[in-house]
Amino acid sequence: MKKYNVCIVGGGSTYTPGFLKSFVRLKEEFPIAKLVLFDNNAERQEVIGEFGKILFGERFKELEFSYTTDPKTAYENMDFVFMQMRSGGLQMRREDEHIPFKLGKIGQETCGAGGMAYGLRSTIDMIIAVRQIRQYSPNAWILNYSNPAAIVAEALRREFPNDKRILNICDQPENVIRSVSRLLGCSWEDLDPVYFGLNHYGWFTHVYDKHTGEDLLPKVRQIVAEKGFLPQDAEQRDPSWLETYGFVQDIMNDFPDYLPNTYDGYYLYPEYKYNHLDHEYTRADEVIAGRETRVFKECREVIANGELGEGFHSISDAHAEMMIKVAEAIAFNKNTRFIVIVENNGAINNLQDDAMVEVVCELGINGPRPMAVGNIPQFYYGLLAQQVSSEKLLIDAYYEKSYQKALQALTLNRLINDAKKAREILDALIIANKDMWPDLH
Numbered sequence: 434m435k436k437y438n439v440c441i442v443g444g445g446s447t448y449t450p451g452f453l454k455s456f457v458r459l460k461e462e463f464p465i466a467k468l469v470l471f472d473n474n475a476e477r478q479e480v481i482g483e484f485g486k487i488l489f490g491e492r493f494k495e496l497e498f499s500y501t502t503d504p505k506t507a508y509e510n511m512d513f514v515f516m517q518m519r520s521g522g523l524q525m526r527r528e529d530e531h532i533p534f535k536l537g538k539i540g541q542e543t544c545g546a547g548g549m550a551y552g553l554r555s556t557i558d559m560i561i562a563v564r565q566i567r568q569y570s571p572n573a574w575i576l577n578y579s580n581p582a583a584i585v586a587e588a589l590r591r592e593f594p595n596d597k598r599i600l601n602i603c604d605q606p607e608n609v610i611r612s613v614s615r616l617l618g619c620s621w622e623d624l625d626p627v628y629f630g631l632n633h634y635g636w637f638t639h640v641y642d643k644h645t646g647e648d649l650l651p652k653v654r655q656i657v658a659e660k661g662f663l664p665q666d667a668e669q670r671d672p673s674w675l676e677t678y679g680f681v682q683d684i685m686n687d688f689p690d691y692l693p694n695t696y697d698g699y700y701l702y703p704e705y706k707y708n709h710l711d712h713e714y715t716r717a718d719e720v721i722a723g724r725e726t727r728v729f730k731e732c733r734e735v736i737a738n739g740e741l742g743e744g745f746h747s748i749s750d751a752h753a754e755m756m757i758k759v760a761e762a763i764a765f766n767k768n769t770r771f772i773v774i775v776e777n778n779g780a781i782n783n784l785q786d787d788a789m790v791e792v793v794c795e796l797g798i799n800g801p802r803p804m805a806v807g808n809i810p811q812f813y814y815g816l817l818a819q820q821v822s823s824e825k826l827l828i829d830a831y832y833e834k835s836y837q838k839a840l841q842a843l844t845l846n847r848l849i850n851d852a853k854k855a856r857e858i859l860d861a862l863i864i865a866n867k868d869m870w871p872d873l874h
């Protein structure tokens with residue numbers, strides 16, 4: 434059986450240990466011969482890479498494993514490249530969140546002004562990285578989940594229009610379905626959802642029981658109204674994520690038609706969210722003090738001990754498993770259903786063809802085959818058309834180096850929605866992102 438060569442870009446990410454563990458656990462389902470970690474930060478890469486050497490030395494000796502900061506070494510002869518870079522790092526995520534808050538609007542990793550700031554940084558770095566990957570591995574599958582995935586997807590669509598082996602993915606729809614399965618007391622793999630939207634801005638119109646065909650959404654609606662909503666892994670979550678998931682009850686109370694993605698809360702209730710989020714200690718601060726500190730501490734402990742010990746069991750891996758299952762579906766032409774990001778082309782009938790939308794797709798060796806949802810109701814169409822326009826204008830701003838287009842993009846975003854505010858925030862972000870953004874004028 435063929436074994437695959439895999440590279441992870443952003444190998445120094447907090448999520449990498451979960452991937453390393455999952456490559457061990459899934460080595461029969463998705464057999465790999467070679468794994469290379471690539472990062473542009475040698476120090477971070479070394480810690481995770483040395484941890485990896487110990488892990489694979491104990492659990493997957495036959496794997497050819499290495500880590501590098503050299504693109505050629507990383508990208509040559511690859512079959513799959515997993516992309517999880519964070520342009521500007523968590524320190525810039527802090528800026529993305531703190532600057533809008535200081536100026537009276539929501540600061541969030543991927544939504545609103547923060548997401549747009551991150552979007553321009555990611556666009557620059559992702560285009561460079563994809564060009565390099567294509568130089569050394571013209572046929573590798575590029576599985577991107579570097580955020581903001583919606584904006585990155587639009588940028589890659591425009592930059593590489595004929596490249597059919599770039600797939601943009603997010604794990605949040607699957608996280609919501611896993612959470613629904615906890616409410617229903619069933620396995621998430623028994624659920625067959627119907628979903629439409631943009632990345633981090635979508636809705637489940639049905640949640641079918643895979644075996645009986647019953648639509649369980651009415652049951653879900655009732656349980657959410659009575660008991661609220663929790664992530665599947667609630668016991669491992671920081672309070673801010675519990676609140677975000679819990680807010681699904683409020684959203685469904687006002688808009689009971691569908692089950693929302695947790696991120697919809699920011700777009701539908703910008704004022705309420707602004708008033709209830711902590712402006713001084715944002716999610717980036719929580720991640721820096723929490724996940725980032727913990728992951729690097731645990732890896733350093735394993736390195737100091739020279740053995741895994743308990744280090745293997747505490748690593749969270751649901752996110753990694755989904756991404757590896759995506760690669761497995763492509764490699765073995767499984768035509769498994771995943772919710773992924775694709776060019777619309779009629780999947781959402783009344784939305785423009787060239788929007789990058791998130792829908793259920795069958796995924797196999799020739800890529801994703803989207804499952805059409807028909808026309809979406811006016812309310813949802815209005816929300817999404819506005820956001821598609823905002824994201825497209827941001828990528829126009831990148832190509833044209835246009836301040837005016839960036840101003841239009843921020844003005845159209847529902848989390849800003851005011852031209853004077855948009856200008857104020859844009860000017861502050863230009864200063865904060867000096868040398869990491871295109872030179873807008």
Ligand SMILES: NC(=O)c1ccc[n+]([C@@H]2O[C@H](COP(=O)([O-])OP(=O)(O)OC[C@H]3O[C@@H](n4cnc5c(N)ncnc54)[C@H](O)[C@@H]3O)[C@@H](O)[C@H]2O)c1
Pocket residue numbers: 442443444445446447448449471472473474477478517518519520521522523558562578579580581582602603604605725752
């Ligand atoms: N799409 C999704 O649903 C989803 C889910 C989880 C995480 N993510 C994304 O995964 C990424 C990693 O998240 P994290 O919290 O672990 O961040 P992190 O900062 O811990 O890790 C990112 C790594 O990328 C590296 N990096 C930055 N720019 C790079 C470049 N140009 N080339 C190579 N490496 C580069 C950094 O040095 C860092 O080691 C983020 O983009 C995050 O948004 C996406």
Ligand SMILES: O=P(O)(O)OC[C@H]1O[C@H](O[C@H]2[C@H](O)[C@@H](O)[C@@H](O)O[C@@H]2CO)[C@H](O)[C@@H](O)[C@@H]1O
Pocket residue numbers: 542543580603604605608716720752
């Ligand atoms: O605030 P963070 O960095 O913890 O999470 C931001 C990401 O949140 C979503 O993803 C999952 C994440 O992958 C998973 O590991 C766990 O932490 O739960 C998160 C939410 O359910 C989102 O899809 C990503 O795009 C964000 O980057």
Ligand SMILES: [Mn+2]
Pocket residue numbers: 582602603604605633
């Ligand atoms: Mn996501």
